[in-house]
Amino acid sequence: MILVTGGAGYIGSHIVRDLADRGYSVLVLDNLSTGHLEAVDKRVLFIQGDVGDEAVLDKIFKTYPVQAVIHLAASCLVGESVKNPLKYYQNNVVQTVCLLGKMIEHNIGNFIFSSTCATYGIPNQAVIHEQLPTNPINPYGHSKLMIEQILNDISERHHFRFVALRYFNVAGAHSSGEIGEDHEPETHLIPNILRHLQGKFRSIQIFGDDYATPDGTCIRDYIHVSDLSSGHILALEYLLQNPAQKITEIFNLGNEKGVSIWEMINLCEQVTGGKATVQIQPRRQGDPPQLVATSQKIRDVLGWSPKYDIKKTIESAWNWHQKHPNGY
Ligand code: UDP
Numbered sequence: 001m002i003l004v005t006g007g008a009g010y011i012g013s014h015i016v017r018d019l020a021d022r023g024y025s026v027l028v029l030d031n032l033s034t035g036h037l038e039a040v041d042k043r044v045l046f047i048q049g050d051v052g053d054e055a056v057l058d059k060i061f062k063t064y065p066v067q068a069v070i071h072l073a074a075s076c077l078v079g080e081s082v083k084n085p086l087k088y089y090q091n092n093v094v095q096t097v098c099l100l101g102k103m104i105e106h107n108i109g110n111f112i113f114s115s116t117c118a119t120y121g122i123p124n125q126a127v128i129h130e131q132l133p134t135n136p137i138n139p140y141g142h143s144k145l146m147i148e149q150i151l152n153d154i155s156e157r158h159h160f161r162f163v164a165l166r167y168f169n170v171a172g173a174h175s176s177g178e179i180g181e182d183h184e185p186e187t188h189l190i191p192n193i194l195r196h197l198q199g200k201f202r203s204i205q206i207f208g209d210d211y212a213t214p215d216g217t218c219i220r221d222y223i224h225v226s227d228l229s230s231g232h233i234l235a236l237e238y239l240l241q242n243p244a245q246k247i248t249e250i251f252n253l254g255n256e257k258g259v260s261i262w263e264m265i266n267l268c269e270q271v272t273g274g275k276a277t278v279q280i281q282p283r284r285q286g287d288p289p290q291l292v293a294t295s296q297k298i299r300d301v302l303g304w305s306p307k308y309d310i311k312k313t314i315e316s317a318w319n320w321h322q323k324h325p326n327g328y
Contacts, residue, residue, distance in 0.1 A: 001025045001064045002236065005051045005099065006073030007044070008035025011114070011170055013179045015070060015229045017041045022233065027064055029056070030073060038328040039179050052095030054102060061106035068110035068236055069103060071096065074144075077187055078118060081140035082286040092143035097150065104158050110239040111151065111162040112232055117221075117254065119145040119166060122288045126258075129294050130166070130250050138286035152248060161247040163235035168221040168254030168293045170228050172313035173320030180320030181225075182327035190222065190314065193265055194321045197274035204276050206261050208283030211290075217261035219290040221254040224308035224316065228253055234302040254293025255306055255313075271314045 002019055006012040007028030012035065019026050026044035029051060040046050045064075049056040051073045060066065074092045075081070081088040103111065118141030119134045136142045151162045171190045173180030181191050196204040209216040231253045239247055259267070265276050298304040308316070 001027055001066050003027050003029060003060065003064075003066045003069045005029045005069065005071045006035065008032055008037060008040050008046075009072060010181045010183070011225055011228060012072045013039035013041070014174055014225045015072070015232050016044055017174065017179065018226070018229045018233060020044055027060065027066070029060065034183065036182060036328040039182075050095060052098040054098060057099065057102040061102060061108065066106075066108050068112065068239060069099070069108065070112040070232055070236065071099060072114045074114065076116075076140065078138050078140050078286045079187060079284050081138050081143070085139035088139045088143045092140075093146050096147050100150065100154060104154065104160060107159070109158070109160045110236075111160065112235050112239070113147060113151060113162055113164040115144045115148055115164040115166045115250070116141060117166050117168045117252070117291045117293065119148065120291070123291075126290065127256075127292055127294050128252065130252055130297055137288060140286075148250065155246070155248045161239055161245070162249070163239065163247065164250045165231055165235065166250060166252050167228060168223050168252070168291060170225050171222045172224040172226065172308060172316040174226065175316065177319045177323045180317065180324065182324070184327070189220070189261060189264060190268065190317055191321070193268040193276060194272065194314075194318055196276060197268060197272045198321060198325060202277060203279045204265065205279045205281045207281050207287065209280050210283070213260060213289055215260050215262045218287055219258040219260050219292065221256065221258055221292045222264075222310055222313055223253055223255040223306065224313045227255070227306035227308055231298060231302070231304050234298075234304050238302055249301070251298035251301070252293040252295050253298060254295050255308075255310070256293055256295055257310060258290060258292040259310055267310060267314055271311065271318050
């Protein structure tokens with residue numbers, strides 16, 4: 001049995017579906033604060049609760065033979081983390097420490113952690129690899145880096161192995177069009193552009209066009225959610241197939257291509273055939289100018305390879321938004 005916390009969320013629901021497709025037994029723990037019950041695959045078990053609820057965790061670990069935990073439940077908005085840092089330390093650090101404590105108490109030593117490229121801060125080179133220094137510039141990045149440190153420390157002391165995956169910008173939707181991104185409020189770039197092009201609101205806002213990038217807007221690396229999911233499954237199999245090996249790995253998961261906000265708007269116009277109305281706004285606090293990965297390490301160690309380029313990623317998101325104009 002694989003426990004997926006946050007399995008009702010955007011990324012979690014894709015990983016859960018892929019795990020179920022591969023025949024894994026899955027238990028989802030999600031408090032539904034931002035997730036959707038409709039997004040959870042019908043083949044898996046679902047428990048509504050917090051990852052920081054010790055009684056719920058005791059019950060789960062006593063009742064089910066959990067082999068590994070994929071921990072996705074977290075708050076994950078850079079801008080919000082600047083405005084409300086304690087929410088991020090509470091949800092991402094305090095609750096995760098509780099989960100880790102219960103895993104150790106119940107002798108469960110396989111952990112996959114959703115970390116982030118926000119751990120790097122403003123990197124001193126264009127393409128980010130895992131050995132670069134970590135200097136987060138927002139509470140979200142700090143909260144995730146703190147857990148990486150804790151994972152390193154506990155793996156020294158306990159039989160506890162982990163793979164931390166540093167996500168770049170996750171986008172797109174499942175090829176079936178049945179699950180996709182549905183946040184309220186939506187803050188992410190691609191769904192905001194697509195919803196604007198669907199006529200949901202009058203303009204798309206660009207947060208800052210005076211960055212030191214070729215067109216002045218922030219550059220990000222957009223990875224398809226199903227490629228991200230396949231990275232988790234490879235990480236899980238790596239842990240399960242090498243039970244005697246000490247594993248404390250950190251891998252980037254990005255598509256290795258930088259796309260600026262202006263370029264993204266143009267690409268979304270091409271995919272949808274629409275024309276965007278753009279408003280330039282001040283910079284959003286906490287945004288680094290450029291975040292682009294190399295994912296060479298996970299390619300080499302786990303044999304990961306992404307299937308979606310940016311155009312296919314936008315097409316899959318557009319398919320989802322057209323099929324579900326009001327979300328779930
Ligand atoms: N962004 C924007 N307009 C929007 C949403 C996002 O200009 O409506 C910018 C945001 O400031 C950042 C980039 O697009 O530079 C990606 O933001 P997103 O929130 O999608 O992901 P993040 O990089 O914060 O994880």
